[in-house]
Amino acid sequence: MSSSGTGTDWIASQGTPLRGTLVVPGDKSVSHRAIMLASLADGTSRIEGFLEGEDARATEAIFRRLGVSIEAPGPGQRVVHGVGIDGLRAPDGPLDCGNAGTGMRLLAGLLAGQPFDSVLVGDASLSRRPMKRVTVPLARMGARIDTADGGMPPLHIHGGSALQGIELVTDVASAQVKSALLLAGLYARGTTTVREPHPTRDYTERMLQALGWPIVFSPGYARLEGGHRLAARDIVVPADFSSAAFFIVAASVVPGSDLLLERVGMNPRRTGLLHVLRAMGADIEETPAGEQGGEPVSDLRVRHAPLRGIDVPTEHVADMIDEFPALFVAAACATGATVVSGAAELRVKESDRIAAMANGLRALGVDVDEAPDGATIQGGAALQGGTIESHGDHRIAMAFAIAAQRATGEVRIRDVDNVATSFPGFDSLARGAGFGLVASRGA
Numbered sequence: 001m002s003s004s005g006t007g008t009d010w011i012a013s014q015g016t017p018l019r020g021t022l023v024v025p026g027d028k029s030v031s032h033r034a035i036m037l038a039s040l041a042d043g044t045s046r047i048e049g050f051l052e053g054e055d056a057r058a059t060e061a062i063f064r065r066l067g068v069s070i071e072a073p074g075p076g077q078r079v080v081h082g083v084g085i086d087g088l089r090a091p092d093g094p095l096d097c098g099n100a101g102t103g104m105r106l107l108a109g110l111l112a113g114q115p116f117d118s119v120l121v122g123d124a125s126l127s128r129r130p131m132k133r134v135t136v137p138l139a140r141m142g143a144r145i146d147t148a149d150g151g152m153p154p155l156h157i158h159g160g161s162a163l164q165g166i167e168l169v170t171d172v173a174s175a176q177v178k179s180a181l182l183l184a185g186l187y188a189r190g191t192t193t194v195r196e197p198h199p200t201r202d203y204t205e206r207m208l209q210a211l212g213w214p215i216v217f218s219p220g221y222a223r224l225e226g227g228h229r230l231a232a233r234d235i236v237v238p239a240d241f242s243s244a245a246f247f248i249v250a251a252s253v254v255p256g257s258d259l260l261l262e263r264v265g266m267n268p269r270r271t272g273l274l275h276v277l278r279a280m281g282a283d284i285e286e287t288p289a290g291e292q293g294g295e296p297v298s299d300l301r302v303r304h305a306p307l308r309g310i311d312v313p314t315e316h317v318a319d320m321i322d323e324f325p326a327l328f329v330a331a332a333c334a335t336g337a338t339v340v341s342g343a344a345e346l347r348v349k350e351s352d353r354i355a356a357m358a359n360g361l362r363a364l365g366v367d368v369d370e371a372p373d374g375a376t377i378q379g380g381a382a383l384q385g386g387t388i389e390s391h392g393d394h395r396i397a398m399a400f401a402i403a404a405q406r407a408t409g410e411v412r413i414r415d416v417d418n419v420a421t422s423f424p425g426f427d428s429l430a431r432g433a434g435f436g437l438v439a440s441r442g443a
């Protein structure tokens with residue numbers, strides 16, 4: 001997605017207290033994996049709650065190009081006719097991952113094990129994101145992948161390599177890297193073992209197990225061997241915690257709010273934001289609502305509460321990696337300073353999220369000090385109106401839509417089309433809950 005400002009803008013301003021009951025769309029991480037693993041399974045899998053966002057749809061389109069028949073009988077529904085672990089066929093051209101780091105990195109591992117060549121490309125933002133984190137360890141397994149200069153996409157993956165299972169310790173805490181190695185491990189001789197510096201989301205491991213592939217895993221550790229098969233199974237995708245996070249923060253910071261978010265996915269590797277917000281004084285009542293697709297889900301009732309700044313414990317960073325844009329806004333609305341550290345990964349997401357949030361908050365009158373791996377946000381000052389660059393990053397755009405609900409003037413958020421990658425319909429859901437938010441042609 002371009003960051004030139006030629007797309008849609010939002011004009012956001014204070015609305016009413018946030019009230020009502022919301023269900024946010026399906027989890028992006030689970031949706032990518034559901035398409036991938038159902039495609040490789042023997043038999044037909046039905047997916048419910050599939051995220052109708054551009055990232056997950058890009059992965060779906062890629063598997064169609066790889067010869068998998070996927071029906072879409074209704075919104076959020078997919079019927080995937082699996083071709084079996086060795087059933088993918090060579091694509092007739094480059095495969096477009098769109099804006100999705102998850103799609104490209106997981107596919108790098110999966111396609112490295114195929115007998116055919118493939119090329120993975122992405123949009124302008126994805127084309128600037130680092131891929132050596134997957135290509136270097138995959139090369140140690142025997143994969144042959146060429147990148148552009150500096151380890152950037154496109155990825156030219158040479159098929160027909162004999163992969164060898166090895167033990168790898170990842171340099172960064174990244175579920176994408178871990179998953180790429182495990183997916184290559186499906187095609188490797190012997191055992192692939194991955195250890196992580198901090199535990200990350202384990203959806204790949206859980207879904208492999210649910211589809212019958214023997215795997216041993218615990219936080220920060222996963223081990224599997226090649227040579228098995230996957231059995232088709234129906235998959236229910238829970239609501240995405242990272243999408244719910246914007247409403248959790250919004251209801252916390254807008255006075256008078258009382259919002260119920262129903263059946264939110266509560267995988268413990270995703271919910272770091274809840275610990276941090278509660279430590280800041282947030283009022284979040286959690287009622288377990290059973291399981292969906294093997295994941296715990298809860299109803300979350302969030303009421304406005306005064307927040308105070310904290311030092312964010314680094315142990316929570318990996319468990320809230322996509323929630324920092326929203327957290328920066330909570331910090332700006334809290335009294336006192338909030339210190340974020342150990343979060344250098346934020347600099348290599350869809351945008352440099354530390355710089356994008358620091359610059360945007362400064363434009364609204366907030367004092368922010370940047371560090372290489374985080375920032376100190378001085379909360380408590382009244383937020384002003386202003387113009388914000390989203391840098392074509394969905395999470396930056398949504399974070400500033402929340403900030404605007406506390407601003408004294410109008411906030412123009414530029415270039416918000418990218419929100420459709422993870423949260424299609426965010427603006428209408430937000431307006432329904434009480435946000436002041438209208439779309440406008442980019443100025």
Ligand SMILES: O=C(O)C1=C[C@@H](OP(=O)(O)O)[C@@H](O)[C@H](O)C1
Pocket residue numbers: 028029030101102173174175176177179201321322345
């Ligand atoms: O595995 C996944 O589905 C994801 C892992 C995280 O990325 P990293 O693995 O780069 O931390 C996260 O930021 C991304 O939105 C989704």
Ligand SMILES: C=C(OP(=O)(O)O)C(=O)O
Pocket residue numbers: 055099100101102103322349350395422
């Ligand atoms: C970083 C994200 O996704 P991806 O890496 O898949 O582009 C995100 O959704 O915030």
